[in-house]
Amino acid sequence: MEGRAVLLVNLGSPDSPSVTDVRRYLNQFLMDKYVIDLPYLLRRLIVSGFVLPHRPKQSAEAYASIWWPEGSPLKVLTGRLTEQLANKTHAVCVRYAMRYGSPSIEQELVNLASRVDVTEVLVIPLYPHYAMSTVKTCVVELERIVRDQEIRLPVYVHPVFYEDDAYIDALYKVAKPFLQASYDHLLFSYHGVPERHIRKDDPTGTYCLSSADCCQQNSAVHSTCYRAQVFKTTEAFVAKAGIEKNKYSVAFQSRLGKAKWLEPYTSKQLVSLADQGVKKLLVMCPAFVSDCLETLEEIAIQGEEIFKAAGGESLTLIPCLNDHDAWTDVLASWWQKSPAKLSRVKV
Known part of the structure; x- marks a missing residue:
């Protein structure tokens, strides 16, 4: 697909296992109305009053127990997957973003849209199954970015693949x-x-x-x-x-x-x-x-x-798919999908 860039989207991770970074990450994650699907004031009360005073320290200890020298396992593995996919396709550019944390979807999509060699973007949410707290919130965020940043080039989303x-x-x-x-x-x-x-x-x-x-x-x-x-x-x-x-x-x-x-x-x-x-x-x-x-x-x-x-x-x-060759081959085949088999983000 000439001119097509690929953006892989994963859930996210704190920047470090420090309590401060974990608190910032949890606040962004849990304040998403598609994660805790309650009215804003009630959601704010629950997150600020009951979760953030104690949960960040507990979660930071959990993150520290699995943190790799290179960083967050989720981000390291997604980065490796991105590199391998770039080597297996002729995509103009292959990048990854996180729904929560960094690099953000907005940052990466705006950068891709600003490139003169990119004529369309294929976004692949790395969620096999549909849920409001994964796929739906990702699509809603893409729609917001396309609208707010006035992105005119086509942005397509790959469908869920639970029985592919x-x-x-x-x-x-x-x-x-x-x-x-x-x-x-x-x-x-x-x-x-x-x-x-x-x-x-x-x-x-x-x-x-x-x-x-x-x-x-x-x-x-x-x-x-x-x-x-x-x-x-x-x-x-x-x-x-x-x-x-x-x-x-x-x-x-x-x-x-x-x-x-x-x-x-x-x-x-x-x-x-x-x-x-x-x-x-x-x-x-x-x-x-x-x-x-x-x-x-x-x-x-x-x-x-x-x-x-x-x-x-x-x-x-049993490990997840991570950057296994069989998985990168699957993603490489999806890169070539016709727009007719994808969903275009609403402008």
Whole structure:
């Protein structure tokens, strides 16, 4: 695609594991109305009154436990992915941005739009599944930037890819060496979202979470249903890997606050699996394409402690796609997609 630049967008990370930087990052992240979807004054009260006084110190300690010499694992891995993609395409330019933190989407998009050799931009949100707190907020931010900065060149967004054959194949190639070793059970741990988010993203307002098997039925609602999409990813992966039904399960991690989130919760599932006699546990986190705090600390450190305390022997985290060749090949193939298969950002 002559003149096309690519902008990869990941969630974000603090600039350092210091309490100050973590507090700044959490404030930006949690004040997004698509993350904590409450009226502004109530959201401000919760974030400033209940989260920021104590959470930054706790989170800073967690970040410090997984921080690399080069910096944040999420940003380092996204940077490596960007470099490899640039080497595998003829894109005019390949850059990355973070929805929260730096480099910002606005900074990178404005820079790309100012280049005379760029005629259009393909934005690839690095989220396999649709959710208001990931894909929707990214698209809304792109629309704001295009409008406020008066960007006239076409900006396209790649759709979610939760059951894309190439994505599933890349997941399998990363996991295959771990699946070939001896293990008792494979746990798919997806990032959780509040149940109210699922209902808000339901265009009918009545379908999602209306029955125990709503995600297993065919419905157009699934195009914006995070829960249905993670089940599709799981089904496609286990079919590809040939994993028996009794040897895997699905759970949801990273709860925040007291609202009801998608269940079962990963922390409780780890205990349940150990109680059932699982000794050697594999965990993979397909909602993330890059290893980050939620995988390296929440699963590989906290999760292992929970599992072993409940009687398990070993918990092995299967890495995310990161900068694996199979994944960069997938992204390289997407770079060539026709605009007809993409969504143009509204001007």
